[in-house]
Amino acid sequence: MQKTASLLVLIGLALPGETAGQSQDWPVYGGDPGGMKYSSLDQINRRTVRHLETAWTWTPGEQPLPSPARPIDGQDVRPGVFEATPLVIRDTMYVVTPYNRVVALDANTGREIWSFDPRSYEWGLLPRGCRFCHRGLATWSDGTQRRIFLTTRWRLIALDAATGRPIATFGTDGEVDVSRDLVWEVNRMHYVNTSPPVVYRDLVIVGSGMPDNRIYRNNPPGDIQAFDARTGKRVWRFNTVPQAGEFGNDTWEDGSWSYTGSTNVWAPFTLDVGRGLVYLPVGTPNNDFYGGHRKGNNLFAESILCLDANTGQRVWHFQTVHHGLWDYDLPAPPNLVTIEVDGRRIDAVAVVAKTGFVYVFDRVTGEPVWPIEERAVPASDVPGERAARTQPFPTRPPPFAKQGFTEDDLLDYTPELEAKARAAVARYRLGTLFTPPSLDGLVMMPGLVGGSGWGGGAFDPQSGLLYVKSSNWPHLIRLAPPEPGTADADYVWDGKAALEIADGVPIHKPPYGLLNAIDLNQGALAWQVVFGDTPEIRGHPLLEHLNLPPVGVAPLSHGATSGPLVTAGGLVFLAGGARALHAIDAGTGQTLWQGDLAGGLGTGNPMTYRTSSGTQYVVVATSQRDGTNAQLMAFALPRR
Numbered sequence: 001m002q003k004t005a006s007l008l009v010l011i012g013l014a015l016p017g018e019t020a021g022q023s024q025d026w027p028v029y030g031g032d033p034g035g036m037k038y039s040s041l042d043q044i045n046r047r048t049v050r051h052l053e054t055a056w057t058w059t060p061g062e063q064p065l066p067s068p069a070r071p072i073d074g075q076d077v078r079p080g081v082f083e084a085t086p087l088v089i090r091d092t093m094y095v096v097t098p099y100n101r102v103v104a105l106d107a108n109t110g111r112e113i114w115s116f117d118p119r120s121y122e123w124g125l126l127p128r129g130c131r132f133c134h135r136g137l138a139t140w141s142d143g144t145q146r147r148i149f150l151t152t153r154w155r156l157i158a159l160d161a162a163t164g165r166p167i168a169t170f171g172t173d174g175e176v177d178v179s180r181d182l183v184w185e186v187n188r189m190h191y192v193n194t195s196p197p198v199v200y201r202d203l204v205i206v207g208s209g210m211p212d213n214r215i216y217r218n219n220p221p222g223d224i225q226a227f228d229a230r231t232g233k234r235v236w237r238f239n240t241v242p243q244a245g246e247f248g249n250d251t252w253e254d255g256s257w258s259y260t261g262s263t264n265v266w267a268p269f270t271l272d273v274g275r276g277l278v279y280l281p282v283g284t285p286n287n288d289f290y291g292g293h294r295k296g297n298n299l300f301a302e303s304i305l306c307l308d309a310n311t312g313q314r315v316w317h318f319q320t321v322h323h324g325l326w327d328y329d330l331p332a333p334p335n336l337v338t339i340e341v342d343g344r345r346i347d348a349v350a351v352v353a354k355t356g357f358v359y360v361f362d363r364v365t366g367e368p369v370w371p372i373e374e375r376a377v378p379a380s381d382v383p384g385e386r387a388a389r390t391q392p393f394p395t396r397p398p399p400f401a402k403q404g405f406t407e408d409d410l411l412d413y414t415p416e417l418e419a420k421a422r423a424a425v426a427r428y429r430l431g432t433l434f435t436p437p438s439l440d441g442l443v444m445m446p447g448l449v450g451g452s453g454w455g456g457g458a459f460d461p462q463s464g465l466l467y468v469k470s471s472n473w474p475h476l477i478r479l480a481p482p483e484p485g486t487a488d489a490d491y492v493w494d495g496k497a498a499l500e501i502a503d504g505v506p507i508h509k510p511p512y513g514l515l516n517a518i519d520l521n522q523g524a525l526a527w528q529v530v531f532g533d534t535p536e537i538r539g540h541p542l543l544e545h546l547n548l549p550p551v552g553v554a555p556l557s558h559g560a561t562s563g564p565l566v567t568a569g570g571l572v573f574l575a576g577g578a579r580a581l582h583a584i585d586a587g588t589g590q591t592l593w594q595g596d597l598a599g600g601l602g603t604g605n606p607m608t609y610r611t612s613s614g615t616q617y618v619v620v621a622t623s624q625r626d627g628t629n630a631q632l633m634a635f636a637l638p639r640r
Contacts, residue, residue: 022614030270035333037335038460038461052636077125081625083135085604094161097134098627100150102137107617134194134195186221202229205278220261223239264283278306283301292491297319328355331452350466356402360396374390378431409508411506425443443499445473447497466517468563469514469516477497512537529590559575565605571584572586578602579599581633604620606620616636620632
């Protein structure tokens with residue numbers, strides 16, 4: 001347990017008509033169990049937002065550590081990008097740091113109340129692309145006590161919300177090893193979790209986040225598990241790679257179901273509390289880019305999976321990518337929404353994806369709201385590979401990100417720039433969405449971060465608009481035989497993803513980052529605007545003479561794919577890797593205010609709440625691309 005000194009505080013007082021005691025919490029990662037990321041608060045609105053100012057800041061203060069006795073790849077431990085979305089309950093904020101510490105703060109001031117350190121860094125660097133990062137917590141209460149649940153590495157930990165101490169009666173001394181008793185024994189050093197669990201009644205439901213670059217037989221499987229919130233006893237488990245006799249087993253040919261792992265739910269997920277249904281965005285199998293050892297469609301990889309939260313039984317599913325070869329895992333929490341289509345009111349689930357599509361279903365039956373067509377796609381010429389012949393294409397809404405890459409996308413502002421761009425891709429294949437990776441190299445668009453990233457969408461129930469930040473950023477996927485003894489596969493991605501005409505200058509034209517407003521009542525794009533800027537690209541010596549307008553935020557770090565918040569004040573708040581928190585008119589896309597992030601980048605999803613003082617705050621996590629300079633920043637209207 002430790003405390004830190006309180007930081008400078010500027011507290012906004014209530015506006016006329018708002019009195020003390022009118023609090024509104026943010027009790028779940030996405031604001032509500034269905035993950036709309038919407039707030040009915042409107043103290044901060046189109047008229048008042050220009051007065052927003054910094055109210056308080058809090059700094060995790062985490063530093064690089066020497067390599068421990070059991071390091072990952074022999075690398076020193078460093079905090080990654082600060083991507084957490086805090087919870088707020090009754091004027092207390094709970095946040096998880098990059099090193100997976102849990103900290104309770106006074107939601108009015110940022111003053112630290114308690115902290116708990118699971119010391120997860122003692123086992124070395126996390127084997128994930130974001131390294132040491134974490135996105136959120138979950139909470140449970142029986143009406144008399146409240147518990148905070150943290151997933152860290154292979155551990156599910158229950159803490160007393162009042163003190164931060166582990167609950168001794170939960171599991172063993174307050175924690176459960178969730179890597180035990182899976183379909184096969186695993187190396188728990190490769191078992192990871194960077195997202196919050198979901199709490200339903202007295203169950204804590206958890207996914208997992210296996211590293212994509214550890215390709216071996218029987219790597220950790222992506223089983224979904226539910227544990228008793230009081231005792232820690234496991235209640236149910238669902239196999240995301242169906243085992244013998246289970247539905248979908250026949251989609252894993254040649255016995256590949258018996259040794260293929262990953263296929264996990266690493267992203268946050270959502271819950272229909274009234275119906276007891278949980279909606280899980282499932283990731284890719286191992287290996288991401290070559291599937292010669294796992295022929296077939298590979299259920300439930302890259303599927304939206306609806307389970308009975310009480311029992312773990314499958315209710316319905318839809319696979320968005322068959323036999324995935326592109327790392328197009330579903331990266332974000334499905335949004336549970338209610339829409340009106342052709343006069344019919346539908347409780348729906350909207351799934352934003354790396355592919356640049358939004359897949360929309362009746363959340364009870366799994367029927368698509370608009371037709372999704374199976375269309376022929378290119379075949380693979382990689383030895384041993386058998387790509388799926390067709391892939392699903394939603395007919396509505398239209399794509400919100402660039403799909404496929406052609407020479408028309410190359411940077412062509414001057415003949416010299418165009419020549420450099422053409423030379424950079426001359427050896428590689430260009431193609432449409434779902435063109436398979438090759439030994440020559442494929443310029444893949446959307447790239448590894450999407451489309452949509454882990455930040456996902458925010459839904460306004462009043463307008464029916466879904467807001468999604470998207471990236472237009474290709475990556476090079478080139479397959480090669482692995483180094484002897486490094487992978488159980490004939491081919492792996494060679495890991496060289498950058499596509500540049502010069503250091504820091506991409507091969508393709510902007511915009512690189514967009515904010516999209518998608519009308520889910522009509523299945524149409526309402527508007528699309530360039531979001532933010534990447535000054536180091538626009539101001540590069542090769543480009544600065546062009547006087548380009550803002551090019552959008554390029555996805556140069558995990559934090560750049562963080563997502564939006566929408567409020568009843570008519571505002572969309574988005575940081576999305578930019579150097580400022582943006583407040584955007586939800587009806588037009590016009591930026592109305594920008595809040596400086598003190599030299600950092602906005603790397604978390606914004607959230608908002610109102611304390612018992614009557615003040616509405618907007619809070620966002622910030623850091624540099626290398627994880628340094630991490631802060632929570634709270635904004636509020638000024639003292640009146």
